[in-house]
Amino acid sequence: MAEPRVPGGRGAELDLPCGESVGVHDLDMGMREYDCACGASHAVVTDVHPPSRFVPEFLVEVLRETVDTDDDLGEFGTPHIMGVVLEEFPDEVVSENVEEDSDVGYALVWVTDFDSRRLHEIVVELLVELMEHAVSHAEDDDATTQFEEAMLDFDVPTFVDQYREERDFSGPHDRAV
Incomplete structure (x- = not known):
């Protein structure tokens, strides 16, 4: 019997910001980008x-020692x-809690409207802002x-x-430039 497409359940579908959709079973733990039918590559994070x-x-x-988290997710991390x-980008990021779907190997997934390279820049920019805020306090x-x-010298x-060149990315899109 087929599994119903229930949000957060087995076989959940994500409606992407580009208008396309993707099943969570099409997104595996090692994936860093999803090549969409819309023609764009979307960053994938689990x-x-x-x-x-x-x-x-x-x-x-340093971030884990500095940032207090107030949730059930534990220490500061990817979530x-x-x-x-x-x-910061509510219309360009979709997420899904799929903890009930033991077949995917992850509990949370995010897919962005931008590719993994642009997401990487955004994350670094936001972490710098977070650190600047902490230092100001x-x-x-x-x-x-x-x-x-x-930070004036930081590009x-x-x-x-x-960082991407030094890191050992194993996905088809996250490799040394």
Whole structure:
């Protein structure tokens, strides 16, 4: 008997921002991009992807020590990062909770209207904003000044290019440029 297409249930379909749809069973854990029938590539992120997909592990550790999470998701991680992206781009990101579907291997999935390269830049930009906000609350003018000066020299596209080249991406689209 066929499984009904119920939101969050087995066989859930995601209505993408481009107007197309994709079944969660077409999105596997190793996928970083989905080549859509609309002709575009959409970034794919699941909760099992580590935050180090976007930034080095040492920075992930700093964020985990600094950011208090107030939810059932535990320490700061990919779901929190994607929550910030979703908040910033509500019309360009869709997500689905598929924890009831044990066949997919992940509980949460996000698909964006932009490709994985652009998503990577957006994530880095949002994390820099988050860090700047945290530094501004430290009430240490020297730390704030140092951070702001360091950010003047920080080029997000260059960082993303270098990080993507150094990272060992295994998906068909996330490889060294």
